[in-house]
Amino acid sequence: MTNTLHRQGTPEELKGDYVIFTSIAKEIKPGSAPQIHEFLKICNKYGPVNIGSSKYGSVLQDDVEFNDLITHLKDGSTSGAVFTDVETLQKVVADLAEANLGISINISGLLEGAHECCNKSGIQRHSVEQSLGFWGATDRLPERDVLEVNTLCGHGMVSFNYIRKMMDQVKMRRLTPKQAAHILGKCCECSVFNTERAEKLLARVLE
Amino acid sequence: MEIDKNKCVGCGNCHPLCPMGAISLDTDGKSVVNQDKCVECSTCYRVLRDERYPPAIVGGIRTVLSAFSLDYVSEVDVCPTGALTPPELEYPRNLRAAFSDPTVVHAGTGVGGRGTEEIKTNDITGRLKAGEAGIVIELGRPGTGAHFRDIQKVAQSLIPLNPHFEEFNPVTLLMTDTKTGKIRDEVLDEKVLSAIIEVKTTLEMIPEYLKTLESIQGDLDAVFSVGVASKCNPDGSVPHQKWVADAGYMASPNGKTNLGLGRPLFKEAGQ
Numbered sequence: 001m002t003n004t005l006h007r008q009g010t011p012e013e014l015k016g017d018y019v020i021f022t023s024i025a026k027e028i029k030p031g032s033a034p035q036i037h038e039f040l041k042i043c044n045k046y047g048p049v050n051i052g053s054s055k056y057g058s059v060l061q062d063d064v065e066f067n068d069l070i071t072h073l074k075d076g077s078t079s080g081a082v083f084t085d086v087e088t089l090q091k092v093v094a095d096l097a098e099a100n101l102g103i104s105i106n107i108s109g110l111l112e113g114a115h116e117c118c119n120k121s122g123i124q125r126h127s128v129e130q131s132l133g134f135w136g137a138t139d140r141l142p143e144r145d146v147l148e149v150n151t152l153c154g155h156g157m158v159s160f161n162y163i164r165k166m167m168d169q170v171k172m173r174r175l176t177p178k179q180a181a182h183i184l185g186k187c188c189e190c191s192v193f194n195t196e197r198a199e200k201l202l203a204r205v206l207e
Numbered sequence: 208m209e210i211d212k213n214k215c216v217g218c219g220n221c222h223p224l225c226p227m228g229a230i231s232l233d234t235d236g237k238s239v240v241n242q243d244k245c246v247e248c249s250t251c252y253r254v255l256r257d258e259r260y261p262p263a264i265v266g267g268i269r270t271v272l273s274a275f276s277l278d279y280v281s282e283v284d285v286c287p288t289g290a291l292t293p294p295e296l297e298y299p300r301n302l303r304a305a306f307s308d309p310t311v312v313h314a315g316t317g318v319g320g321r322g323t324e325e326i327k328t329n330d331i332t333g334r335l336k337a338g339e340a341g342i343v344i345e346l347g348r349p350g351t352g353a354h355f356r357d358i359q360k361v362a363q364s365l366i367p368l369n370p371h372f373e374e375f376n377p378v379t380l381l382m383t384d385t386k387t388g389k390i391r392d393e394v395l396d397e398k399v400l401s402a403i404i405e406v407k408t409t410l411e412m413i414p415e416y417l418k419t420l421e422s423i424q425g426d427l428d429a430v431f432s433v434g435v436a437s438k439c440n441p442d443g444s445v446p447h448q449k450w451v452a453d454a455g456y457m458a459s460p461n462g463k464t465n466l467g468l469g470r471p472l473f474k475e476a477g478q
Contacts, residue, residue, distance in 0.1 A: 003345055005400075005463055006432045014461050023327035025469065026375075054309050062256060093466070102470035106463050113445065114298040114464035127326040127335060128445045128465030129343075129436035130458035135420060136427045140351050147349065153311045156348045156400060157250050161223035163355050169283060186223070186254050189309045 004108035004154045004192050006131045008147055013109065013200075017152075018089045018109035020096075021080030021193045025104060029076040035101040036077050037070050042095045045056035046088050051081040054193030060185040060195065082194045086113040093117040108192070149198050153188035161186065167205045177202040208245055208252060212237045214290035216265045218281055219370035221251045221291060226400060227352050238290070246352055246394045246400045248307035248322050249293055257289035262369045299394045306377060323405055326465050333473030334373075340410045341373075344420065347401035348431055352453070353429040355381070356395040358402050360432070362388035364423045365406065368415055374407040377424035410437065410446055414454035436463075 004019050007130065014040070016142050022039050036053075044051055052058030054071040056072050059065070081163060083089045089107070096105055111128060118125045134141060141147060142160045149163045150156065165181035181198035209222075210230075215237040222230045230251065231246035258281075265287050267277040281287050292462065296304055304311050325343060326335060335341050344361060347353030358378060366388050373378040384387045408416065413435060420433060435458065437447040450456045 003342075003348060003432065003434075005434050005462060006345075006349070006459075007431070009461075011460050017461075021327075025328035025331040027326065027331060028469070034453070055312075057310075071225070097468065100470075101468065104330055104469035105466045106327050106459070107466065108463045110461050111445075111464060112460070114466075118443075118464070118466060120302060124443055124463050124467055127329040127436060127438050127465040128436045128447075128462055129326050129434050130445075130447070130451075130462035131459060132417070132433040132435060132451065132456050133428050134349065134432055135372060136346075136424045136430045140430060141349065150349050157226060157248065158412075159224060159226040159228070161225075161228060161352050165223040167281070175283070180390065187250055188214065189253070191255055 005154070006109070006134070006151050007127055008151045009197070013197065015086065015113070016087065016109050017083045017194050017197050018083045018107060018113060020082055020083065020089065020105065020107050021078065021192070022079055022104060025106050028103065029149050032075045032103060033073060033077070033105045036073055036079055037098060038101055039096065039105070040070060040073070041082070042073045042080050042099060043092055045095075046083065048081035048083055048197045049176065050185060050191050053077045053079040054190035057189055058185065058193070060182060060189030060193070062186070078190065080191050081190060084194065085194050086116065090115065090117045090120050092096060094121045094170050097121040097123050099183045101197060137170055145201055149184065152193045152198055154190055154192045155188070157189060158184050158193070160188045168204060170202050176207070208240050208247065208249065209292045209294050210238050210240055211290045211292050211317050213290040214262045214412055216262055216269060218286055218287060219281070220281060220286060221255060222253060222282060224251045226350065233354055233404065237325050241324070244398070245303070246307040246398055247296060248400050249310075252291045255291065257286045257290055258285050259331065260287045262288045274351035298409060299397050302397050303399055305323060306402050306473055323373060323403060325405065326463065328469060329438060329465050330467045330469035330472055335407065335438050335473065336409060336475050337438055339437065340413050340450070341405045342408060342413070342416050343434040343436070343472050344404040345401050345432040345456060346404070347399060349430065351429045352398050352400055353431075354396060354398050354401060355402070357392050357429050359388060359390040359395065359406065360426065361402055361420070361423060362390070364419055365467070368412060368419060369409070370406040370408065376405045378404050409428060410450050413447060413450040417454050417456055456474040
């Protein structure tokens with residue numbers, strides 16, 4: 001989950017891209033599995049576009065079902081879900097605050113949206129991290145649309161060339177943007193890939 | 208990653224999937240992995256479904272079709288014959304997987320892949336306290352990968368600023384001396400998808416760190432992503448934003464927010 005920090009997009013596009021995830025401090029790792037299960041159940045109740053755990057994969061993958069995921073998650077598993085509007089996210093945060101799970105929970109997305117969720121749920125945000133962008137050999141970076149899709153995966157597992165291939169498949173109408181986004185999402189192990197945003201980006205090749 | 212040439216039919220499905228562009232078609236018409244470029248992330252192996260077709264039959268069909276100038280087009284997310292073969296990795300090559308494959312939990316940090324707890328558990332750990340700033344420099348991402356010799360170059364450039372390298376961080380654990388930023392010699396030629404240098408400093412030092420990173424960026428053959436973090440003020444405002452802006456940089460409108468729901472909540476002295 002480390003670098004959901006560097007997701008690219010205009011503020012308007014980022015309004016549809018929120019990741020909520022747990023991170024379990026070593027100090028409270030033993031016995032944390034029930035809280036992680038509850039976190040995922042609360043998220044799942046609100047229909048995320050992606051959900052899962054870095055250790056067992058996301059529900060976009062062929063062999064991962066939500067109920068199996070819950071069964072397999074153990075103490076300390078990092079888990080997350082993706083939502084596409086701040087209103088739904090606010091409901092998730094309200095439920096999580098009420099559940100008082102005691103595990104660290106983070107939102108990656110527009111700071112303003114996350115702050116609003118905190119305020120409406122009566123909690124005070126604790127810490128904030130922001131990106132200062134890409135430095136160094138930036139001439140090696142790809143075109144803007146490819147970069148936006150690539151950064152939807154927190155670990156950079158969705159390759160530039162695979163994104164280009166999916167854009168070609170959509171352009172040739174061998175795959176719909178939705179199908180192509182789903183295939184790209186399978187590359188992302190920790191379930192932070194936003195398929196709905198990817199679908200919109202892929203659909204641009206048809207314009 | 209390795210490709211079993213007895214099974215590979217050269218369909219090329221795995222080529223674009225590789226984040227490092229390490230897979231290509233060999234002169235024998237089968238796919239091959241460039242072992243210098245491969246970072247052992249196993250994305251190709253995990254994502255492509257193994258259709259378990261007999262290589263001889265798939266190869267035969269492809270040969271017959273090509274005689275009529277036709278292509279055998281398989282689905283885009285399959286390896287028809289299961290030719291991708293993850294090898295047993297030994298040190299130091301196994302560091303490639305430890306930093307590049309998020310399903311591998313790093314033995315030193317207990318966190319999957321190259322990750323660290325950063326501010327994500329700051330409500331419990333108190334890793335960053337009032338007046339402190341966290342600076343994270345992720346080398347190799349997006350998309351270029353990075354060698355440890357470049358990672359060492361960046362770490363050593365920060366030494367005049369007297370950095371406090373985070374102890375529970377996979378890069379710090381490879382340093383022979385955190386006072387010099389020197390990384391073990393035997394790992395310098397290893398390449399990873401990305402690796403994160405994580406420093407704790409004071410808010411006032413943020414401009415100095417950014418100036419130093421600005422000065423070294425032209426010497427690298429990799430990209431790096433920079434992040435800045437701090438604990439919020441009692442009124443909910445974000446203290447690092449002033450220092451970033453004063454230094455002439457623009458922080459992203461999006462980022463990570465720790466909601467402060469972890470318990471027991473870390474209490475600073477005097478609170």
